[in-house]
Amino acid sequence: MKVVRSLIAGVAAAWALWPSCLMAEDFPTRLVRIVVPQSPGGATDTFARTIGQKLSEHWKQPVVIENRAGAGGVIGTESVAKAPADGYTLLVTYEGSQAINPSLYENLPFDSIKDFTPIGTIATTPFLLIVGQKVQAKTFQEFLALARTDPGKMNYGSAGNGSVNHLLGEMLQVEAGIRITHVPYKGAPQAISDVIGGHLDSAFASAPSVIASVQQGLVRALAVSSGKRAAISPDTPTIAEGGVKDFDVSPWWGIFGPAGLPPSVVSKISADLAEIQKAPDVLEVLAKQGGTPLISSPEQFRNLLAKDIAKWAKTVKAAGVKAN
Structure with missing residues (x-):
């Protein structure tokens, strides 16, 4: 009887995993939308379009970029938090929005950690x-x-x-x-x-x-702003070189999905992103933009976000900054 129960339990577990595995294997089967919560022409938009084009080529499916600026990134970010957790709506954002806004807005309509699934970082740039x-x-x-x-x-x-x-x-x-x-x-x-x-x-x-x-x-x-000179502008000194000791800020950019994204889909997008980041043409684009590729696992990205939320909270409090 124990053997039968174990067999039934095993089959049930396999059936439970089957849809997720199938989803990852087939994903994506249609258009993927990447929301950029900032205006066109900025760094977030530039990185999103570079990665979006490569993902489209890799997936053989259209990937469209949708700029939804406003309220310091809150409007576009909220739209992704409320989107279906199926991988077809993603968010490309940066440290400034995802890590600073929790300290800036008293009634943020989402939780920067709980309402999102970190997928992977793209790059850092000074x-x-x-x-x-x-x-x-x-x-x-x-x-x-x-x-x-x-x-x-x-x-x-x-x-x-x-x-x-x-x-x-x-x-x-x-x-x-x-x-x-x-x-x-x-x-x-x-x-x-x-x-x-x-x-x-x-x-x-x-x-x-x-x-x-x-x-x-x-x-x-x-x-x-970085601790070291940027390769894209090597003659530009760092702020620290100019006499402001230990000044070093190089924000990250990354990809998120809504909370509850199937682990298999997260793993697939993360792996595809990491592969794209190593491509010579992507490295060239990032270098021309002053970006340094930053590859991280979803878990590493989650830990980085949590650390930076705490870091910027201190800065916001010290500066006495409030959202408009």
């Missing part, structure tokens, strides 16, 4: 401190000197209150002992445009979103 051609400072040290000469007169733009661009400026003010006025925008591209147009003194912008403007001479890059 931010560049840029100034327009009308700004007298030609070096980072000169920028600091100008800021100290007339506190509050110089300004810097960001993608909105609580964005990485904003908090980098807050961190710089505290650690360098300067005061510059924050000007929030609805997206980084608008801030960059106003730096180019001379309507804004400076901005922190991710390397992918601004490197073309730097190379074309439309703006000057005075410093990079």
Whole structure:
């Protein structure tokens, strides 16, 4: 009798696993939608389109990018949290939205950890401190000197209150002992445009979103936020080199699905992503954008997110930042 019960239990377990295995083997069988909770033209959009195109080629199914910007990434992110957990709606976002928003919004309509399934990281990239051609400072040290000469007169733009661009400026003010006025925008591209147009003194912008403007001479890059110089702009010194000791920020970008995504589908997308990240043409695209590939397992990604939520919570509290 025990043998029969064991046999029945084994068959039942096999049948329980069968749909999940079949789903992973067949996935995807139709169009996959990747939501980007930021504006077109920024780093998140750039990475999403690069990865989306490669996944489409690999899966032989269309992968479309849907930009749903607003509320610091909350609108697009919430739409994925509420989507069916079948793998056909994914989220490409970055540390700024997924790890900072929990501390920024009192009534966030989702839990950044519980309501999502981490799939894998894509890359990390530093931010560049840029100034327009009308700004007298030609070096980072000169920028600091100008800021100290007339506190509050110089300004810097960001993608909105609580964005990485904003908090980098807050961190710089505290650690360098300067005061510059924050000007929030609805997206980084608008801030960059106003730096180019001379309507804004400076901005922190991710390397992918601004490197073309730097190379074309439309703006000057005075410093990079990472602990080491960026290969894409090797002549740009780090903020630490400029005298702000231990300054080192290089946010990550990654892919999530809604909570409850079948483990087999998570494993498949994660494995396919890791394979794509090693492709020479993808490495070339990431390098041109100033990105460094970051391959991680879903569990490693979950741990990284939890750690960064705690890290940014301290920064948000110290800066006294509130969402718009």
